[in-house]
Amino acid sequence: MRFRWLLSSFIGVFLFCPPAKAGKIIFWEFEEQDNNLVFVTDEGVQPEAQLLSNPTRLVIDLPGTTLGRETVKEEYQGAVRGFRIGQPEPDTSRIVVEFAPGYTIDSDEIKFRGNSATDWTVEIPQPRVSRVDTARDDDSEAIALDLPEVELPSSLPGLEEAELPSRPSSSGVASDAVTSSPHIKATRNGFFVDIDGNRKMKIDSERNGDRIDFSLSGIIIPPDLVNQSVAVNQYGVSTIEFEQVSDSEATMSLVVAEDSPDWLATFSRIKGLLLIPRGKLPTSTNIATDTENSESEESEAIAPLNLTEKTTEDLSLIDAIELADDDTQLLVRGDNELSAVTSRQSNGIYQVTINNAELAEDFQGPELEAGSPISQLKVRQEDSMVVLEVTTRLRYRLGQLSPEDQALALPIEVGSSLPPQNDAPLLPPGFAKAPKQRPIPATPPPIPASDRPRIIIDPGHGGKDPGTVGIGGFREKDVVLPISLDVAEILRKQDIEVIMTRDSDYFVSLEGRTDLANDMNADLFVSIHANAINLSRPDVNGLETYYYQSGRRLAEIIHWSILNGVNIDNRGIRRARFYVLRHSIAPAVLVEVGFLTGAVDASRLKNPDHRRQMAEAIARGIIEYIKQNNI
Secondary structure (H helix, E strand, O other), X not given: OOEOOEEOEOOEHHHHOOOOOOEEEEEEEEEOOOOEEEEEEOOOXXXXXXXXXXXXXXXXXXXXXXXXXXXXXXXXXXXXXXXXXXXXXXXXXXXXXXXXXXXXXXXXXXEEEEOOOOEXXXXXXXXXXXXOOOOOHHHOOEEEEOOOOOOOOOOOOOOOOOOOOOXXXXXXXXXXXXOOOOOEEEEOOEEEEOOOOOOOOOEEEEEEOOEEEEEEEOOOOOHHHOOOEEEEEEOOEEEEEEEEEEOOEEEEEEEEOOOOOOEEEEEOOOOOEEEEEOOOOOOOOOOOOXXXXXXXXXXXXXXXXXXXXXXXXXXXXXXXXXXXXXXXXXXXXXXXXXXXXXXXXXXXXXXXXXXXXXXXXXXXXXXXXOOOOEEEEEEEEEOOEEEEEEEEOOOEEEOOOEEEOOEEEEEEEEOOOOOOOOOOOOOOOOOOOOOOOOOOOOOXXXXXXXXXXXXXXXXXXXXXXXXXXXXXXXXXXXXXHHHXXXXXXXXXXXXXXXXXXXXXXXXXXXXXXXXXXXXXXXXXXXXXXXXXXXXXXXXXXOEEEEEOOOOHHHHHHHHHHHXXXXXXXXXXXXXXXXXXXXXXXXXXXXXXXXEOOOHHXXXXXXXXXXXXXXXXXXXXXXXXXXXXHOO
């Protein structure tokens, strides 16, 4: 399996793309748990959709839009097998939701909801087993779906917009304008506003000459932004003004130049509000004001936000980052001499800051193959610096940075391996640390006094919820509980505090599991499950480990500990939006210890010795993470 290298800023991948010349998809997400597909474009679009059979696929075409990158593919387990988005034609993007063989959906239950002409949600019904799960390719049928009509702009994407009505300009900075705000940052292709919200919140906009007003329903803006006018003076925008109209509504207004395009406001799926232009930005970052004296104090008040004095022409261009010399070097190539500083953020995570540089428009990142010594590479632009975040796999580390001709070389060295698998304790008896300083909530829950690491072990399902049922009626809840109890026993012998979400066969809600972890101020959250796909697929077997955000390193350590100590196939480490991962404050992972529908895994998981080996490997990974991160 190939791992995608990640080109990202603090607000997401798409803001690094150059300004769109036509309609463009600016973000998308398949919410696996809810079977919802969400996508947003920067121009109004009327989707065209059809349901194909054998195999079942939901195909959504977006005429007049471009993707601006290679085809994106995501794979899932279960009835929904995958999701991809590509560019089959120059003027049409295509989104395809694929279903596992033998599954179908009712076309009448598919709901398309146009929140606006640019913001769409597709609610996909729960897939069901098809009456006939095999058919020839030429039996495939297509069902055209009726979609709601939306009001589209009269001009087509990429064409010049009609001249907007004008009014007396107010683009000069108000006397009470502030020159900067920690809540607003200029990005390579727009602005980021650090306020809380989500994509489901309604945002209405209206342009009146040199002013674009946004109505933000259900938003409470930070107190130090209320009634503020922030001078940004970039991209044809002089100021951004904020007002809290009521307890449930706020307004945000952009004062723009006449040649500024319209702007789209949408909440990121990661964090914050994104402001993105609908068309090409003005070439100048400075906006003309109505003041007669450009050297006046008022003009000085609109100094560019987060820009250095160094001009773009003076910056070195980063052309490519690549793995070289049989994956023993990470090379950063530019068009000039490069200078950088390297620091280790935590075990296996490094930050490389390249000064006076920017990413070239045709910048290329490396292909990170399975088995690569680097598991993740993030690249972002920060003002006049390019920042790399490099995460190495277990047993690897980055060496001393050395400059080469128009390049920087980071050697990739072999580090220490996992601890030996024997009965020796991985932590000394009586292991304890000083109490950790944590933010104190307004009404802190009662927390038992302890200076030991506090780990939540979460056996999945239980009671009325048996989980998946595999070959021979083997139930998930009966597999994961003994493994979890063994993990807890091993950890407690190392003087680690363990709290279990359930220690016998009873039901606990997903909310109850994460509430317990958060209320107990846990250091780690480890959920243990068994996998399933379809009883007709006994050939699918193996280990999968999931994380959402902060648990990525924990997932990797536990995953490789299991592979080193248990006879099981490797199906990879993946990011997923499982409830317990998204709602746990502590680093959280979900371990799928094998497939109950797999002939090999099901047979092994019935063996108590195999389950004990699995528990020992999970515990060993947890302990190794505790040691590495000094918890």
